[in-house]
Amino acid sequence: xxxxxxxxxxxxxxxxxxxxxxxxxxxxxxxxxxxxxxxxxxxxxxxxxxxxxxxxxxxxxxxxxxxxxxxxxxxxxxxxxxxxxxxxxxxxxxxxxxxxxxxxxxxxxxxxxxxxxxxxxxxxxxxxxxxxxxxxxxxxxxxxxxxxxxxxxxxxxxxxxxxxxxxxxxxxxxxxxxxxxxxxxxxxxxxxxxxxxxxxxxxxxxxxxxxxxxxxxxxxxxxxxxxxxxxxxxxxxxxxxxxxxxxxxxxxxxxxxxxxxxxxxxxxxxxxxxxxxxxxxxxxxxxxxxxxxxxxxxxxxxxxxxxxxxxxxxxxxxxxxxxxxxxxxxxxxxxxxxxxxxxxxxxxxxxxxxxxxxxxxxxxxxxxxxxxxxxxxxxxxxxxxxxxxxxxxxxxxxxxxxx
Amino acid sequence: xxxxxxxxxxxxxxxxxxxxxxxxxxxxxxxxxxxxxxxxxxxxxxxxxxxxxxxxxxxxxxxxxxxxxxxxxxxxxxxxxxxxxxxxxxxxxxxxxxxxxxxxxxxxxxxxxxxxxxxxxxxxxxxxxxxxxxxxxxxxxxxxxxxxxxxxxxxxxxxxxxxxxxxxxxxxxxxxxxxxxxxxxxxxxxxxxxxxxxxxxxxxxxxxxxxxxxxxxxxxxxxxxxxxxxxxxxxxxxxxxxxxxxxxxxxxxxxxxxxxxxxxxxxxxxxxxxxxxxxxxxxxxxxxxxxxxxxxxxxxxxxxxxxxxxxxxxxxxxxxxxxxxxxxxxxxxxxxxxxxxxxxxxxxxxxxxxxxxxxxxxxxxxxxxxxxxxxxxxxxxxx
Numbered sequence: 001x002x003x004x005x006x007x008x009x010x011x012x013x014x015x016x017x018x019x020x021x022x023x024x025x026x027x028x029x030x031x032x033x034x035x036x037x038x039x040x041x042x043x044x045x046x047x048x049x050x051x052x053x054x055x056x057x058x059x060x061x062x063x064x065x066x067x068x069x070x071x072x073x074x075x076x077x078x079x080x081x082x083x084x085x086x087x088x089x090x091x092x093x094x095x096x097x098x099x100x101x102x103x104x105x106x107x108x109x110x111x112x113x114x115x116x117x118x119x120x121x122x123x124x125x126x127x128x129x130x131x132x133x134x135x136x137x138x139x140x141x142x143x144x145x146x147x148x149x150x151x152x153x154x155x156x157x158x159x160x161x162x163x164x165x166x167x168x169x170x171x172x173x174x175x176x177x178x179x180x181x182x183x184x185x186x187x188x189x190x191x192x193x194x195x196x197x198x199x200x201x202x203x204x205x206x207x208x209x210x211x212x213x214x215x216x217x218x219x220x221x222x223x224x225x226x227x228x229x230x231x232x233x234x235x236x237x238x239x240x241x242x243x244x245x246x247x248x249x250x251x252x253x254x255x256x257x258x259x260x261x262x263x264x265x266x267x268x269x270x271x272x273x274x275x276x277x278x279x280x281x282x283x284x285x286x287x288x289x290x291x292x293x294x295x296x297x298x299x300x301x302x303x304x305x306x307x308x309x310x311x312x313x314x315x316x317x318x319x320x321x322x323x324x325x326x327x328x329x330x331x332x333x334x335x336x337x338x339x340x341x342x343x344x345x346x347x348x349x350x351x352x353x354x355x356x357x358x359x360x361x362x363x364x365x366x367x368x369x370x371x372x373x374x375x376x377x378x379x380x381x382x383x384x385x386x387x388x389x390x391x392x393x394x395x396x397x398x399x400x401x402x403x
Numbered sequence: 404x405x406x407x408x409x410x411x412x413x414x415x416x417x418x419x420x421x422x423x424x425x426x427x428x429x430x431x432x433x434x435x436x437x438x439x440x441x442x443x444x445x446x447x448x449x450x451x452x453x454x455x456x457x458x459x460x461x462x463x464x465x466x467x468x469x470x471x472x473x474x475x476x477x478x479x480x481x482x483x484x485x486x487x488x489x490x491x492x493x494x495x496x497x498x499x500x501x502x503x504x505x506x507x508x509x510x511x512x513x514x515x516x517x518x519x520x521x522x523x524x525x526x527x528x529x530x531x532x533x534x535x536x537x538x539x540x541x542x543x544x545x546x547x548x549x550x551x552x553x554x555x556x557x558x559x560x561x562x563x564x565x566x567x568x569x570x571x572x573x574x575x576x577x578x579x580x581x582x583x584x585x586x587x588x589x590x591x592x593x594x595x596x597x598x599x600x601x602x603x604x605x606x607x608x609x610x611x612x613x614x615x616x617x618x619x620x621x622x623x624x625x626x627x628x629x630x631x632x633x634x635x636x637x638x639x640x641x642x643x644x645x646x647x648x649x650x651x652x653x654x655x656x657x658x659x660x661x662x663x664x665x666x667x668x669x670x671x672x673x674x675x676x677x678x679x680x681x682x683x684x685x686x687x688x689x690x691x692x693x694x695x696x697x698x699x700x701x702x703x704x705x706x707x708x709x710x711x712x713x714x715x716x717x718x719x720x721x722x723x724x725x726x727x728x729x730x731x732x733x734x735x736x737x738x739x740x741x742x743x744x745x746x747x748x749x750x751x752x753x754x755x756x757x758x759x760x761x762x763x764x765x766x767x768x769x770x771x772x773x774x775x776x777x778x779x780x781x782x783x784x785x786x
Contacts, residue, residue, distance in 0.1 A: 029455030029550065036554030043553060044582065044618050076552070083615050169459070170426060171419030199427065225608065232466050235427050 030066070030074045038062040043083045051114045051306075052082035052095030060109060069106045071163050073099030078107055081166075081226035088223070094118060094307045097227045099167030101160065101294045101302050115299075115306055119364040128300035128310050131367035134269075134276040140376035143266025147383045148317045149355065152262035153275040153372065155312040156255035156303045158294040159286070164304045165229040165254060173236040176256050183285040184240045184249060191278050193242035195251075198234035212245055216253050229254060229304070246271075247278050255303050255312075257282075266317065268379075272372050300364060310364030315372040317379050318344055322354025323389035324382055329399065333385070336402045337378035338362055358382070374403060421445035426466045434497045434689075435465035435478030443492055452489045456482030456550050460611075461490055467609040477501060477690045480610045482550030484543065484677045484685050498682075498689055502747040511683035511693050514750035517652070517659040523759035526649025530766045531700045532738065535645035536658045536755065538695040539638035539686045541677040542669070547687045548612040548637060556619035559639045566668040567623045567632060574661050576625035578634075581617035595628055599636050612637060612687070629654075630661050638686050638695075640665075649700065649762075655755050683747060693747025698755045700762050701727055705737025706772035707765055712782065716768070719785045720761035721745055741765065757786060 033041055042061045045053040056079065064075045082095020094114065098104055104111055112124045143151070158164060159179060162172045181195045196205055209215035218233045219225060241248035250258040259282065261275035283293065294302035300310040324330055325341075334341060340361040343350040351357075358379055360371040378400075385395045418424055425444050428436040439462065447458040465478020477497065481487055487494055495507045526534070541547060542562060545555045564578045579588055592598035601616045602608055624631035633641040642665065644658035669675060677685035683693040707713060708724075717724060723744040726733040734740075741762055743754040761783075768778045 029546075029552075032454050032546075033552040033554060036552065036558070040554035040557055041552055043615060047582075080614060083618075084613070169418045169424055171423035174423060175419065199430075230467070231463060231609075232426060235466075 030068060030076070033076070034066055038065070041065065043079070045083070045086075047086050048082070048095070049087035050082050050085070050093040050095030051118055052079050052110070053086075054117065055113045056110060064107060064109060067106050069100050069102040071100050071102070071167065073103055073106075073163070073167050075107060075110070077167065077228075078103060078110065080228075081223055084226035085223050093223060094305055096306065097166045097304050098164055098302070098306070100163040101158070103164075104299060104302065104306075111306060115309065115364070118307055119310070120362070122365045124298070126365065127297050128364055129367045130295075130300060130311070131369040132276045132279060133369065134273040136369040137269060137272055137372055137376070139380075140269035140272065140372070141267050143268060143317065143376070143379055144383050145265040147320050147386060148266035148379065149320065150262065150264050150318045151266055151268045151271045152260065152317070153268075153271055153313065153315040154258055154260040155275075155279070155314070155368075156301070156308055157257040157259065157282075157312070158302055158304070159256050160292045160294050162256065164256070165252065166227040166304060170232050170235060173232070173252050177236040177238065177251050179286070179289065179291055180249070180251050180257060181238075181240070183282060183289065186285050187242070187278070187281055190244060190274070191242050191247055191281060193240055193247070195238055195240040197236075197238035199237075209239060212241075214239055214241055214245070214248055216250055219254070224254060227304075247274055249282075254305070255308070266379075268315070268317070268372065268376050272315070276368070308363055310362075311366070311368045311371055312363060313368050313371050314359045314363075315375045316342075316357050316359025317375070318355055319358055319379060319383065320355050321358075321382060321386050324386045324395075325351070325354055325356055327385075327389065327395070329395075333382070333399060334358075334361075336400050337381070338374050338403045339378045418448075421448060424448065426462070428466070428469075430469050431465070431478070432470035433465050433468070433476040433478030434501055435462050435493070436469075437500065438496045439493060447490055447493060450489050452483050452485040454483045454485070454546050454550065456486055456489075456546070458490065458493070460550060461486060461493065464606055464610040468606050471606070476606060477688055479689065480549045480612075480687050481547055481685070481689070483546045484541070486547075487682060487685065487689075494689060498692065498747070501690055502693070503745065505748045507681070509748065510680050511747055512750045513678075513683060513694070514752040515659045515663060516752065517656040519752040520652060520655055520755055520759070522763075523652035523655065523755070524650050526651060526700065526759070526762055527766050528648040530704070530769060531649035531702050531762065533645065533647050533701045534649055534651045534654045534698075535643065535700070536651075536654050536696065536698040537641055537643040538658075538662070538697070538751075539684070539691055540640040540642065540665075540695070541685055541687070542639050543675050543677050545639065547639070548635065549610040549687060553615050553618060556615070556635050560619045560621065560634050562669075562672065562674065563632070563634050563640060564621075564623070566665060566672065569668055570625070570661075570664060573627060573657075574625050574630055574664065576623055576630070578621055578623040580621040582620075592622060595624075597622055597624055597628070597631055599633055602637070607637060610687075630657055632665075637688070638691070651698070651700070651755065651759050651762075655698070659751070691746055693745075694749070694751045694754060695746060696751050696754050697742045697746075698758045699725075699740050699742025700758070701738055702741055702762060702765065703738050704741075704765055704769045707769045707778075708734070708737055708739055710768075710772065710778070712778070716765070716783065717741075717744075719783045720764065721757050721786045722761045 042058045068074045077099055078096045081097055116122055159176055162176055219230050237252045246263050248260050259279055261271045263271055301312045303312050338361050339358050342357040344352055344355055344357055360375050362371055385398055388395050425441050451457045460482050461479045464480055499505055542559055545559050602613050620635045629646050631643045642662055644654045646654055684695045686695050721744050722741050725740040727735055727738055727740055743758050771778050
């Protein structure tokens with residue numbers, strides 16, 4: 001016999017959670033922790049140097065610790081990766097993740113200051129602009145291939161109605177995969193392609209994907225592992241790419257979707273064209289299936305890591321800069337050009353043999369076109385500087401102004 | 404309680420149908436994968452322990468770690484004492500399979516009287532390099548390492564340190580919190596082979612035991628460095644007695660004396676260890692139920708370990724081999740970690756007796772093989 005009283009309580013709990021009031025039930029373990037005092041539960045962040053640790057005071061922890069999103073994501077879930085990873089030698093890490101679209105609202109007291117700090121003072125009232133019209137990019141088709149080995153643009157997309165990789169269940173992840181593959185399989189022309197699920201890959205397919213530099217492996221970065229993104233690996237993860245191997249989509253890695261356009265050499269213009277056209281096609285297909293992407297006019301595209309809000313775009317090149325990279329002003333130049341360096345293995349790797357991954361540092365507050373333009377202009381300048389240094393000339397006269 | 408559990412489980416996670424949520428275990432070879440069917444999963448996913456631990460929490464490590472080259476892993480953990488009750492449909496068959504047919508109705512016996520051990524003081528130190536006995540203990544009222552909050556973990560640490568600080572005589576010692584350790588202290592603990600580091604084993608990481616590292620973790624040891632306690636590693640407490648050479652009797656004496664004193668101290672404070680007459684001492688991993696005891700030696704058996712019957716001999720003696728780096732490492736240079744395979748259904752004395760008798764025999768066999776003699780006539784019967 002159904003207990004109507006219990007059902008009422010159940011629904012009133014849901015109502016409570018939507019209104020964001022404190023609850024008698026809900027996430028049981030989180031409420032169990034409330035039996036302990038704030039001092040007892042507040043993490044020790046004394047040795048920490050990440051965005052979360054800079055912002056999360058004990059008072060803020062006290063205020064937010066009894067909150068949760070409608071799907072049950074809590075403050076401790078948001079910050080676990082930042083507690084477990086005090087700092088990073090190469091990059092100032094964010095130290096928190098979203099478990100769902102609502103995380104950015106429920107935990108705005110924590111996330112707004114982090115977003116502001118990470119995204120150059122972006123305010124809670126600011127609006128973000130989206131521009132995926134590739135024709136607005138100037139130049140970018142003439143980066144010197146003797147220096148610029150490859151060009152790549154990636155972004156992420158989250159499918160509305162599902163929780164994000166740190167929090168999602170197997171069923172949700174599989175649904176994201178199913179929807180994505182359905183959408184991708186409708187692409188044609190230059191985008192016609194095939195899906196390779198990680199758990200069903202043949203050895204031959206795997207070899208080929210590795211040789212093409214397409215295969216993503218189970219994350220090893222403690223930043224990602226600490227957030228729970230690798231649960232149930234490799235279930236519902238996979239790679240889709242077009243026949244020409246210049247456009248690919250990762251399903252259920254750090255975000256629901258990562259969309260990547262890439263090719264050898266320095267023709268960023270072509271890479272960006274293909275990126276914009278392909279992305280638009282995918283968005284249309286998803287909309288036809290009644291699944292939009294998580295987006296709002298304040299945060300732009302909503303993704304797992306607060307660092308990827310806005311465009312979620314990282315446009316970059318692998319470029320040979322052995323001289324410039326050892327120049328005293330290298331970091332300064334990058335800062336002024338609003339560019340970021342990484343090793344050629346991706347985030348939190350070191351560079352090898354003077355070849356760097358150079359990409360836009362910004363994600364939020366400027367459009368896709370703006371950001372790729374900065375990469376194109378900035379890399380062009382750095383290659384010129386490298387050539388000068390090769391000839392033993394000074395580059396002082398070329399140091400750019402702060403963008 | 405059941406209704407409360409049902410409501411809590413429903414509200415924690417946004418989920419789809421049981422069929423859509425059931426893990427893909429087709430590539431898996433661990434105890435959990437052998438037991439968990441769709442029907443069982445469908446039934447268990449609507450439950451949660453009073454502390455909010457769910458079926459996904461129990462099985463995550465087994466889903467994420469399909470198998471292991473050296474050992475048949477359990478593939479699940481407990482998040483609190485109630486896990487073993489709330490998820491008994493899953494855990495009872497696993498316990499039975501892992502612990503030699505131990506039934507849900509069986510009773511476990513505890514015997515921490517070292518006088519009941521026969522011999523064990525004469526293992527040949529030319530072969531037996533070191534002897535060690537460890538067990539785990541969980542403090543009732545707190546969640547276990549996969550599930551505990553920072554506050555709980557710190558509570559366990561505080562209580563444990565208070566109890567340990569009151570030990571005296573040859574057990575008198577000091578606590579070294581991992582996060583406050585000086586470089587000098589750290590180096591010394593490494594040299595003494597006492598320091599435990601943040602787990603790297605994916606088996607442990609996947610269950611969430613390393614959260615908030617190194618907060619609330621530490622090592623306590625006595626001044627003579629023969630008795631140590633790990634706080635908040637894989638269990639609330641790991642109690643270890645060890646020394647170089649083959650005098651397992653002395654190691655076990657100290658183990659029993661120290662452990663009994665610690666239990667008394669906790670009882671004086673109004674707490675107790677998780678224990679019941681069916682499962683014995685309740686610990687995080689179902690493989691450690693019962694005594695939680697692993698008694699072992701590092702022993703040089705390069706010839707024996709290459710013998711065709713090595714595995715058979717170990718099995719008959721109810722012993723297990725590991726590399727000298729501990730669980731899921733490989734042996735180095737013919738030196739093996741040999742310990743009891745059982746935990747539940749035998750007492751502490753019985754298990755250490757098996758190690759003492761079994762290692763004595765293995766060393767005899769090694770010596771025979773060195774001389775080019777056969778070992779067929781001293782093959783043991785199945786214990």
